[in-house]
Amino acid sequence: MATSAPDFSSKNAATHLEDVEDPKNRINVSFAQNINAKICNPLAGIPKPELLASVASFCETYGLTDKLSVFEKGALVAQIPENFESIEELTEDDKYHLRREITHKWHLPKDLYYTIALCSLGSALQGWDNTGANGANLSFPEEFGISHNTWLIGFINSAPTISGLFAAWLADPLNNWVGRRGVIFFTGLFCVFPVLAQAFTQNWWGLLLCRLIMGIGLGIKITTIPIMTSEVVPAVIRGGLVMSFQLWVAFGILVGFSSNLIFYDIGRLAWRFQLAAAFAPAIPVLIFIWFCPESPRWLLKKYRIQESFASFCRLRNSEVQAARDLYYAYNQFLTEEEAFGGSSFFTRFTDLFRVPRIRRATMGGAIVMAAQQFSGINIMSFYSSTIFANAGYNTKNTLLASFGFGLINFVFAFPAIWTIDTFGRRNLLLFTFPNMAWCLIAAGCCFLLPDSAAARLPLIAFFIYLFTAFYSPGIGPVPNVYAAECFPLSHREIGAASCIFVNNALSSILGLTFPSLLAGITPTGAFGFYAGLNMLAFVIIFFFLPETKQRTLEELDYIFGVPTRRHAAYYGGTWLPWAVKRYLFFQGKAKIEPLYHIEGFGGED
Template sequence: MSNSPTPSLVKNGKEDFHHVEGLTSPNSHINVGDDYANNVNAKIRNPLLGISKPDLLAQVTAFCKEHDLEDKTSVFRKGSLLAQHPESFEDIEELDEEDKITIREEKTHKWRLPWALYYTVAICSLGSAIQGWDNTGANGANLSFPKEFGIENNTWLVGFVNAAPGISGLMSTWVADPMNNWVGRRGVIFITGLFVIFPVLGQAFTHNWWSLLICRLLMGFGMGIKTTTIPIMTSEIVPAAIRGGLVMSFQLFVAFGILVGFCSNLVFYRIGPLAWRFQLAAAFAPAVPIVILIWFCPESPRWLLKKHRYKDSFRSFCRLRNSEVIAARDLYYAHCQFVEEEEAFKGTTLAQRAKEIFTIPRIRRANLGGAIVMVAQQFSGINIMSFYSSTIFKEAGSNTLETLLASFGFGLVNFIFAFPAIWTIDTFGRRNLLLFTFPNMAWCLVAAGCCFLIPAENSARLPLIAFFVYLFTALYSPGIGPVPNVYASECFPLSHREIGVAFSIFINNTLSSILGLTFPSILSGMGPTGAFGFYAGLNMVAFVIIFFFLPETKQRTLEELDYIFGVPTRRHAAYQTRTWLPWFIKRYILFQSNARLEPLYHLEGLSGGTTVEVMAIH
């Protein structure tokens, strides 16, 4: 393993990667001069760059022999040559025409992928529908269960019951790392599915607020682990070119769950005082097919790689890719990066990995990025809409039916406008979506808050409030809605992916719990106008933080992102002020059409070792 051709990731006594000048791999004959943990030159480097063809084929032969893949040696030779020169595959003589047709289609028909991949993404993402459905079930239940349990005047206790899943999910996210290590991605999704079947159903049979609280805490325990694992699973199985569009299916199904939850609220509201029991318990439905159908999905090939189950990993990649050559390319490329990570982190414990997400620069920057998008999502105020839209519309003067119908409209808009992100998140980019939507979300909240100042007897009051809430939601759904789970699941290296995503989800659940717990009191103390204005201000704070500190990750492989997050944060921030802002002013304020934006990142090694400009942070 020490002969791997990847850059050195040697870890020093301070638990940091250090740069070794002139380090040369014995088999690769390349000088490893760019330390990806401190990528000051902002270069994204192909780890196979510079290896001679005979040396590369010899390494692949040894790799296949070591991992019992000798019958696939010719396939892996093709795959390794393709990984070394992906843009020059037409000139690789080992590839036949059938291979080249399949490779061309990765660009010309990038959505044409095996059914097993779409099936796996759909089954995994279905688990997130429970989260959205429960939010809206609680939304409708807020109109009745506080009265039944005699706590309608205790806004803190009502908030505590609503926020219970997020509170228990705070700690359960940390269990995701050892559970994934022991039973794999599929096993975790199955186990957590049980937690969102029985406790969810149990809510319908509670007779006091504390038994309802216990059920919601148990449900949240499973949801915290599930929310951590599902984006990891989907990010590890999909190709880089459409990773954002498929991983964001997590958020799409959350939006679907929200919509179905509002439909459920409308269906059951006529039952009367018992309606809340059905509204809360109905959310168990999506979990039933998950616990059965998940076993027909392929396991994450990168998790299998991490467990040194290379044959199983290759079989999994073959089910998820259009040809064996492409599967071999992706496996060998991931292997090159993995062996160095493993060498650097061999024998690390859970506690050490938890410490390393703060101490190792490359991982710390990924941790910062994951934290930023999770905090920004909660700053947007969307969870307040999910939990309390019925309360908000009731404050606007609507009756129960009008309140539920207005909330249903919120869920419908949230679902419909999630679809554009499937295409824009991998073309427009994660960062650009956020920078465009946050300022617009802020003024929508201000406008909605101001509409509460319209006299209650004015018939335009409720429609105007609903309009600006819906417009806010339409901007949220393709922006900060899908981005956080996509971003957090892709930014960490394989060695720290579970613990890194767990920390990101921990932050998200912490803020969600705090906001869910405090919003009834904020609404009571500040009034709707003040509460909406408060969240509008938080939206603008999120905008500024994203502008300076959040790197773009679109269309990069999970392995290439090591170099993206190797760029120092201060260099990224300096680029925005010294390069991007002057360009923006020249291009869009002074209308200088010849203004040229110098890209931040450069890619080496895709075309015979040349340097190719690949992206500028907009």
């Protein structure tokens, strides 16, 4: 097993840009200051004899000589993916599978769907715990005599995100040591024992301690699972499959609200069952995670090439597709390593702010994570029961209304499976944020209606449900998808950890302060405050968030190589005037120059 990259392929892995001779300069131009916004295939332009010789050396180095012909065909397809029909080395069976990638993009191996489903199941605990705490808020403060201490209640509710925001940084060394599957198994243990222990606590600080310990596992898990899923799926439907993480969070929220209703009649002990029941999704994950293939890109990162190829074969419909994806990713990985490969945790951490390509990914991930929290959805998850109680519902009707919130959240997450890779990440957010803002304003204004008004309670519930319907296919699934895909392989774990840190930090602050905010400025003021934050997020996303849809994880190096000022200038100075002409003045002939130019893939976007 090789432990370091051989020298032979570094020149072939280097990105080919016009009029740039030195390999190091090519890398710097592409990733640090991609002024011309070019997306380049690392294999484009290499003469066929040289490409095949490089493939032969690759196979010999990593003990894959028996698969030489497969890798030769895979490399030729990776070099000209749009014109694979003209490659004479391909058999009709090879071309059949490559055609179906386009015509039947959801027809994928059962091992891939098994991996996605099992990993995503691990995220259900996050939503289930949020809603378990939501229902428990109605009873545990009274039992522990802290019902009037809103800050302490907020601290207990937000404890998992508080400990999770620091634990997220452990995802980098843990993934490096034991891989994606090992980390998912390890964090699953935190999702069983501390969760069950909540049911047996006899005081508020015991409950707080259990939730803090549980948060350690959650912080690492929600960093790792989206990375695992993003690394195993094809680029064309990556968003739709990676967003299954959020779909299962929504499912956990729905099941949590159902659990709250089931245990409601128990009385003052209901909160113990409502909190402890969330352990259930972790059990099958702990047992069956070892039957999933390990992430082939993590194996590639460790230069365990034979195992990476075997994993790709389980996740693709043909060996040629597996060889294509492995050889392409391998060459791009060598380029990334030469450009900004960090050898230590501290180096990788400083690269998040020091290296331009990685700094832009850090900013993009932070934008979507902050936008998700500023949308106000976690306040609904934690405190919808409190909000409905303030609106005038009794305890049972409060839980029923919260169940409706969970049902809407789950059902409306499904459209994103088909729209996130076609409509795009940016467009989903730009469409949903203004709509969420006016829904919050409308719901807040309904609190001003007299308590005697018959329409008061139904209108409040309606606008909260409508807010949730806009949230679920937009800012709901996008952050975890975006954070998992925007960083290079060399910095993916620590980059995703930085995004989860931002998410959990803001979630902790909002969860901690919302009870006091609600008491201080009333529901109307609180909803108006979050509506303003939604519109602020809209403006920031419009100018500063790059689109990532239907790009391979390796191609995104060039997307995030485009300087932020150029991205903002394009959307403010080129796209916006075009949109005004096209959609406001109905000038159908208005033309616009695309921001990104593709080289070596046979097209332009």
